[in-house]
Amino acid sequence: xxxxxxxxxxxxxxxxxxxxxxxxxxxxxxxxxxxxxxxxxxxxxxxxxxxxxxxxxxxxxxxxxxxxxxxxxxxxxxxxxxxxxxxxxxxxxxxxxxxxxxxxxxxxxxxxxxxxxxxxxxxxxxxxxxxxxxxxxxxxxxxxxxxxxxxxxxxxxxxxxxxxxxxxxxxxxxxxxxxxxxxxxxxxxxxxxxxxxxxxxxxxxxxxxxxxxxxxxxxxxxxxxxxxxxxxxxxxxxxxxxxxxxxxxxxxxxxxxxxxxxxxxxxxxxxxxxxxxxxxxxxxxxxxxxxxxxxxxxxxxxxxxxxxxxxxxxxxxxxxxxxxxxxxxxxxxxxxxxxxxxxxxxxx
Amino acid sequence: xxxxxxxxxxxxxxxxxxxxxxxxxxxxxxxxxxxxxxxxxxxxxxxxxxxxxxxxxxxxxxxxxxxxxxxxxxxxxxxxxxxxxxxx
Numbered sequence: 001x002x003x004x005x006x007x008x009x010x011x012x013x014x015x016x017x018x019x020x021x022x023x024x025x026x027x028x029x030x031x032x033x034x035x036x037x038x039x040x041x042x043x044x045x046x047x048x049x050x051x052x053x054x055x056x057x058x059x060x061x062x063x064x065x066x067x068x069x070x071x072x073x074x075x076x077x078x079x080x081x082x083x084x085x086x087x088x089x090x091x092x093x094x095x096x097x098x099x100x101x102x103x104x105x106x107x108x109x110x111x112x113x114x115x116x117x118x119x120x121x122x123x124x125x126x127x128x129x130x131x132x133x134x135x136x137x138x139x140x141x142x143x144x145x146x147x148x149x150x151x152x153x154x155x156x157x158x159x160x161x162x163x164x165x166x167x168x169x170x171x172x173x174x175x176x177x178x179x180x181x182x183x184x185x186x187x188x189x190x191x192x193x194x195x196x197x198x199x200x201x202x203x204x205x206x207x208x209x210x211x212x213x214x215x216x217x218x219x220x221x222x223x224x225x226x227x228x229x230x231x232x233x234x235x236x237x238x239x240x241x242x243x244x245x246x247x248x249x250x251x252x253x254x255x256x257x258x259x260x261x262x263x264x265x266x267x268x269x270x271x272x273x274x275x276x277x278x279x280x281x282x283x284x285x286x287x288x289x290x291x292x293x294x295x296x297x298x299x300x301x302x303x304x305x306x307x308x309x310x311x312x313x314x315x316x317x318x319x320x321x322x323x324x325x326x327x328x329x330x331x332x333x334x335x336x337x338x339x340x341x342x343x344x345x346x347x348x
Numbered sequence: 349x350x351x352x353x354x355x356x357x358x359x360x361x362x363x364x365x366x367x368x369x370x371x372x373x374x375x376x377x378x379x380x381x382x383x384x385x386x387x388x389x390x391x392x393x394x395x396x397x398x399x400x401x402x403x404x405x406x407x408x409x410x411x412x413x414x415x416x417x418x419x420x421x422x423x424x425x426x427x428x429x430x431x432x433x434x435x436x
Contacts, residue, residue, distance in 0.1 A: 031401075032413050033397050033400050033401060033411065033413070033416055034394075034397050035413065036393045036396065036397060036416070036417075037393045037394050037397060040383075040393045041393075177394060180394075181394065236394075274383075275392060278383070
């Protein structure tokens with residue numbers, strides 16, 4: 001008999017500083033008329049690991065030095081919550097992040113040193129995958145579970161505040177205001193999840209995964225080096241391109257289990273921004289309830305890059321009251337442009 | 349051409365040039381933003397800001413935050429422009 005891996009634990013943490021959209025907009029100093037881009041983003045507040053006034057003035061080296069300290073602490077907090085139910089020893093850790101650089105030892109090593117469950121674990125660091133990293137991370141953990149019959153942990157830690165790129169006095173119209181738009185959305189968080197085996201009906205099985213990349217949109221999304229630091233690339237066409245990829249990849253994953261959109265109760269769609277969620281809702285004719293927790297993620301935490309879908313998953317586990325037999329689809333997008341979809345099911 | 353017609357004509361021109369919107373669709377009852385209830389022109393929040401900035405540059409005016417919040421439809425924009433231009 002083949003055992004099917006499940007998400008047996010999922011937790012997240014956010015950093016200590018939090019700001020409303022209005023506070024962030026005022027601190028960034030953009031021309032007043034752009035305030036609606038911030039206040040109308042469907043976000044109540046966002047969490048950052050550095051105070052706003054400090055984020056303005058950091059060099060790339062200072063950002064990376066801060067990243068190493070904060071990513072370790074935030075990830076350890078998420079990992080300790082995730083491992084608190086006595087999961088036993090875990091000997092594989094996948095650490096994902098695209099918002100900072102640790103030259104070595106890696107953040108994964110720093111985490112495994114501090115958390116007894118992970119002491120001695122083989123650490124695999126995945127980087128530069130942007131918002132899509134969560135599902136490939138789960139995918140390799142899934143493969144490890146199937147191959148070795150043992151659980152693996154996945155951590156996604158994104159400190160987007162440490163990729164802040166200063167632009168003053170006016171926003172960059174030439175690049176279609178991409179920094180202004182990015183600064184209206186991104187936030188910091190860490191998610192830790194364990195992929196493994198148990199008999200708890202509250203933990204969903206992973207049934208199917210698909211990935212799709214459209215290389216013609218390679219330069220629409222990601223980071224570039226500019227003036228000695230990372231600068232966000234965020235084309236305005238991203239929501240429309242993302243929708244096309246999401247439609248294909250989700251349709252494939254649902255077709256594998258002969259499901260229709262209305263049969264999937266929980267839609268864990270990467271809360272990239274309200275426009276992406278609106279487009280997905282319309283395209284799949286979803287009810288407000290099906291997409292509720294994705295919108296709540298955006299509202300409560302903003303776009304936390306690769307940590308975002310994990311946050312939504314955790315909120316569903318806590319507040320969604322999933323029943324045996326419920327299906328969920330997790331969807332995210334990132335540079336490439338790449339979209340991933342994963343079908344999960346609660347119960348046997 | 350009345351002031352109303354002129355303002356509407358300027359709006360049509362900007363919306364055609366910047367967003368390729370058919371001038372015939374730009375009518376006073378239409379809201380600008382895609383998330384508005386009822387008939388709208390499908391602009392996102394950034395598009396609406398750019399439109400207001402274009403109007404500021406075109407007429408040499410400064411649209412306050414309070415006024416900007418009230419400009420939801422083509423008719424609102426026309427009415428606002430006529431009011432402001434009358435005062436000059």
